[in-house]
Amino acid sequence: MSQRLERGGSCPVRSRLLHQSVDRVTAKDELRQIAYWGDALSEDEAARTLKALVRRTYSAGSYICHRGDRLDAWTGVTQGLVQLGAISAEGKAITIAGVRSGGWFGEGTVLKAEPRKYDMLALRDTTLALVPRPIFMWLLDTSAGFGRFLVHQLNERIGQFIAMVEYDRLHNPAARVARHIAWLFNPVLYPNAGDRIEMTQEEVGLLAGVSRQIANKSLLRLEELGLIKVDRGSIQVLDVEALGQFDG
DNA sequence: TCATTAAATTGTT
DNA sequence: AACAATTTAATGA
Numbered sequence: 001m002s003q004r005l006e007r008g009g010s011c012p013v014r015s016r017l018l019h020q021s022v023d024r025v026t027a028k029d030e031l032r033q034i035a036y037w038g039d040a041l042s043e044d045e046a047a048r049t050l051k052a053l054v055r056r057t058y059s060a061g062s063y064i065c066h067r068g069d070r071l072d073a074w075t076g077v078t079q080g081l082v083q084l085g086a087i088s089a090e091g092k093a094i095t096i097a098g099v100r101s102g103g104w105f106g107e108g109t110v111l112k113a114e115p116r117k118y119d120m121l122a123l124r125d126t127t128l129a130l131v132p133r134p135i136f137m138w139l140l141d142t143s144a145g146f147g148r149f150l151v152h153q154l155n156e157r158i159g160q161f162i163a164m165v166e167y168d169r170l171h172n173p174a175a176r177v178a179r180h181i182a183w184l185f186n187p188v189l190y191p192n193a194g195d196r197i198e199m200t201q202e203e204v205g206l207l208a209g210v211s212r213q214i215a216n217k218s219l220l221r222l223e224e225l226g227l228i229k230v231d232r233g234s235i236q237v238l239d240v241e242a243l244g245q246f247d248g
Numbered sequence: 249t250c251a252t253t254a255a256a257t258t259g260t261t
Numbered sequence: 262a263a264c265a266a267t268t269t270a271a272t273g274a
Contacts, residue, residue, distance in 0.1 A: 200257065216259065232257065232268060 034129050035076055036102065036192055040145030052135040056128045064120035064128070071116055073130035076104040080126025081199065083207060085119045097160065098123070098207045100184050102192055107150060108157070110136050123206050156188040172248030174218035177208045178227065182244035185237050196236040204235075222246070 027047035031038030034053070038046050054073070058064055058080070065071045067086060077099050084096040084105065096118060099105055109116055110133050131139075139146040160183065170176050181204070185193055199207075205215035219235070222228045227243045229236040237243060 201259095202257080212258090213260080220259090 034078055035104070037104070037146070037149045040149045041139070041143055042145070045139060045143050045146070049131065049135055049139065052132055054130040054132065056130065058122040058126045058128070060122060060124045060126075062122050064122055064126075065116055067117060067119050068115045071106070072110060072113065072133040073106070074104065074110050074133075074136045075106045075120075076129040076131070077101050078127040078129050081123040081203060081207070082126060082128075083119075083121045083123050085121060086117065087119075093209075095180070095207060095209050096164065097183055098180060100190070100193075100197060102190050104153070104189075107136075107153060111140075123203050152188060156186065160186070170247060173208070173210045173214045174221050175246055175248045176210065177204060177215060177218040178222055178243050178246040180204075180208045181222075181228065181235060181237065182240055185240045185243075187240075195238075196231075196234050198234045200233055 026043055027050050028038055028041065028043055031041070031046045031050050031053075038049075041049065055078070064082065079101050081101075082099045082103075084099065085093060086096055088094050106116075113133070140150065163179075163183075167176070167179055170179065181197075184190070184197055185195075187193070201215045201219060202212045204219065205212040208215065208218075210218070219228070219230050222243070223230045225246075227237070227239050227246065229238060
């Protein structure tokens with residue numbers, strides 16, 4: 001389990017940026033490179049958040065935390081791919097959703113100061129940015145912009161959970177694959193997501209809970225239908241809407 | 249710039 | 262799970 005921890009101030013890129021032009025590169029600009037919601041913050045709020053940000057890296061296949069662990073920080077994926085999973089009532093492991101770079105999660109858990117309800121697994125080498133609970137709560141109390149952002153985020157989360165009830169009925173592997181990919185292109189959760197994602201077919205399989213062979217067949221089928229374009233090591237989404245609706 | 253090799257990814261059985 | 266084919270990355274002439 002290789003985990004490295006860096007405090008905010010020690011990041012070489014960040015300090016270089018600061019020295020280049022103190023009056024032009026604002027904390028907001030800097031924060032925005034890591035977190036798109038930095039837009040909603042004031043310069044002062046952004047500066048304080050930046051200072052408290054903690055970065056961690058995880059190697060592929062390692063657990064970030066298990067269900068029941070305490071991780072009192074709001075979590076953003078800077079690079080990589082994280083799988084949120086849980087154990088069903090029958091004791092089967094199920095994937096809830098994947099989170100790709102640019103995504104933030106765990107707000108519900110941090111708000112209520114609860115133990116984590118899910119397992120978090122790094123599907124590939126991953127870098128996380130953590131906003132410690134005190135700063136998160138401070139932002140929520142002080143920043144109107146952050147509050148607005150968080151309402152949108154939570155609202156979208158509810159939609160995702162509702163969609164998951166539907167997902168349970170899907171037994172067609174191609175439909176499951178389609179749904180998981182579509183979720184990675186949610187315009188609210190990933191406002192800067194373009195139309196392609198770097199992902200191998202093996203990672204698609206891990207995420208959707210199917211074998212690599214099935215993932216391969218499913219992707220080729222979705223490509224035939226004109227929903228996606230499969231390239232080596234990446235997938236381009238041509239019709240997110242239809243991809244999310246596809247049910248076999 | 250090109251050739252060689254190793255590693256990663258994909259398609260198939 | 263294993264295998265072959267294909268693509269990419271890295272290396273050095």
